[in-house]
Amino acid sequence: MxxxxxxxxxxxxxxxxxxxxxxxxxxxxxxxxxxxxxxxxxxxxxxxxxxIRGFTLDGICGRSMVKQAAEAIGLALQAERAAARLFKNGMIVGGVLKHKGKLSPEAYDRLKASMDEREGSEQANKWMILEEAMEADTGGHSAKDSQHLETRSHQVEEIARVFGVPRPLLMVDETSWGSGIDVLGQLFVRYGLNPWFTAWEQAINRDLLSRREEDQFYAKFNAGGLLRGSMKDMADFFAKGLGAGGHHPFLHPDEARDWLELGHRDDLPVAVSKAKEANNDDPQRTQD
Known part of the structure; x- marks a missing residue:
């Protein structure tokens, strides 16, 4: 309001x-x-x-993003509760000691004392002497446990899909952080954030600016700051934009400096003028 x-x-x-x-x-x-x-x-x-309206079906009220992902969020909550019950009520063991017959009380006491002595990280991976021909069986994740973990990981992606967040930004396992991460970042800005940037800009211009202020101000998100490439790519772009290599210049030096968040310099237009004069004096450059 x-x-x-x-x-x-x-x-x-x-x-x-x-x-x-x-x-x-x-x-x-x-x-x-x-x-x-x-x-x-x-x-x-x-x-x-x-x-501020998001995606709307009637043109009046936008649909809540949380309501659109309600089923995915509900299933994720149930998976979290199931995991909590598993760790609260389930039995988690590191391994099993097997014996074909009945273990004598003396052997049991020695074995238990030996196991207690090996508790803690300092005793990890040390060998153990078993009593009366016992066998050791190490425990591990069952197929059911693996499926449960996969379900929880899948729900993270289901919720993020509604908001347009790509997988590498979810911090889930098996995430690729290769050279394609820049492209995925651009995809997130263009298709995940830009619609909201537009909605905010239009709402601000429509609701918050008076007729007098509309001629002076406007709302604009700097999405270009999120789409910046590597320093090498930016240097090539600015060089061509300023007319290097015989390209027709389409940038002013202050525009390039604004993108880099650098201040204005009065000597730059003079330097650019001298560079243009040098290009005009070069007949080979003029012919090109």
């Missing part, structure tokens, strides 16, 4: 979306009915609300 001073927005007050009902009036305008935690409901006009 907007706090106004004249025609200028000076603050935003958050309100619970679950307490808001959006209604379309006969003149196609929107009204927001807000049910206060205590007291009667309050009807607000669209000009009093800063509303």
């Amino acid at each position: 907007k706090v106004m001073r004249g025609d200028q927005v000076i603050a935003l007050l958050p309100i619970d979306p679950a307490r808001v009902t959006v209604e379309q009036n006969d003149n196609m305008s929107l009204s927001y009915r807000y049910q206060k935690p205590k007291g009667e409901a309050k009807v607000l006009a669209a000009k009093d609300i800063f509303h």
Whole structure:
């Protein structure tokens, strides 16, 4: 909800979306009915609300991302609860000692004392003397346990798919961090973040700027900062943009410096002019 001073927005007050009902009036305008935690409901006009819409089916209200992933999140919660019950109530053993007959009490006491002495990380991987022809069988993950872990890992991807987050950013196992990670990062920005950048920009320009401010300001996310390549790629791009190698220049030095978050320099236009003059004086360069 907007706090106004004249025609200028000076603050935003958050309100619970679950307490808001959006209604379309006969003149196609929107009204927001807000049910206060205590007291009667309050009807607000669209000009009093800063509303950011995501994916929508009716053009009025956006669908909650959490509700879209409700089933995947619910299954992930059940898998977490199942894992908690497994570790709380299940028995986890490191191995089994087998004996064909009955172990004598003396042998049992010696074996138990020997096992107790080998507890702790300092005693790891040391050999053990078994009593009366016993056999050792090391434990391991069963196929059922592996399937349970695979289910939990799969649910992470199912939830992230709704938000457009690629697998390498999920910190799950078997994740490739090769040379293609730059391409995946660009994919995340273009298809996961850019739609939200656009929604925020349009909502800010529509709801927060007065007619007077529309001629002075506009909202823009700097997605280019997230899509920066390696320093070598950036150097090649800026060199061509500034006219190196006979390319037609399409950048101003200050534009390149802005992208690198460097300050303005008054001597750069002079240097560029001298470089252009040198190119014009070179007949081979002029012919090219």
